Amino acid sequence: MARCQTAERRGRPYLASAEAIREALTASGVRDGRTVVVYDDGGGVTAARVFYVLEAFGWRDKVKVLNGGFAAWKAAGKAVSTDTPSVEAGSIAALTLDERRVTTKERIQAGLEGAVILDTRSREEYTGEDTRTNRKGGHIPGAVHREWKDSLLPPDENGVVRFKPAGQLLQEFEEAGVRRDRVVVPHCQSNQRGAHSYFVLRLLGYEDVRPYEGSWDEWGNAEDTEVEG
Incomplete structure (x- = not known):
């Protein structure tokens, strides 16, 4: 996959x-x-x-x-295997992209009414201290910051990393300005970390979450985008 x-x-x-x-x-x-x-x-x-x-x-x-x-x-002591299973082919009808699940650069520039632009990158990427391989550093004007890994607990005694409890996550997102009655646009460098926050927000009951698939890979390298640092 x-x-x-x-x-x-x-x-x-x-x-x-x-x-x-x-x-x-x-x-x-x-x-x-x-x-x-x-x-x-x-x-x-x-x-x-x-x-x-x-x-x-x-x-x-x-x-x-x-x-x-x-x-x-x-x-948890569950059974594991190194065998490659024999899989019978499945059957799926044609898939169609739901445009309500994705946001573009042009839509952000045009203004999403009441949207919260959620930057899930590191603090250094958000401020522009770390530009990675991008032409521009900083963040989308008006974007709030909450790093993707802030949704995770520290590793337990077995080194397992799990998600924080739902109540704690909801409080932390709301304190960051990410409200459930708003359109939320998570993004990162390539929408890997942004997709992580999408998953968490969906679990918390956020109805309108539209990741910016282009993320900073596009915004930070386009000629026609504005940034804040």
Whole structure:
């Protein structure tokens, strides 16, 4: 699935095509109406990215992320295997991108009524101290900052990283100015960390979350964008 999450970046379309995603899912045995459980090594960035991509293509309320990932599974003493399973091909109807699940540079520039632009990068990226490989440093004018990893607890005694309790997360997002009655536009460098925050906000009941898929990879390198530092 990872190979179909994102197409070529910087000036190109960001999400893979609906057909490429459908092919990846059916090759993994996924069928219409079935729930998909996604996990990664533990922090949730990769799993949350898959969660976002599938929801963006209409697989809403049918995707779940394993809290703590594979590390939590092993720490709980669950069975593991190194075998490659034999998978029967699945069957999925044509997928369609839900335009309400994605935001573009042009829409941000035109002004999203009442939207909260949520920058999930590091503090240094937000202030412009760390420009990475971008032409511009700083953040989108008016964007609030809450780093993606602030949604996670410290590693437990087994080194497992899980999400903070829902009540604590909701309080922290609201204190950062991210309210449930507003459109929220999370983003980062390439919408990996932004997708992580998308997942958390969806769990907390935020109804209108529209990640900026181009993220700073586009905004920080475009000729026609303004930045604050």
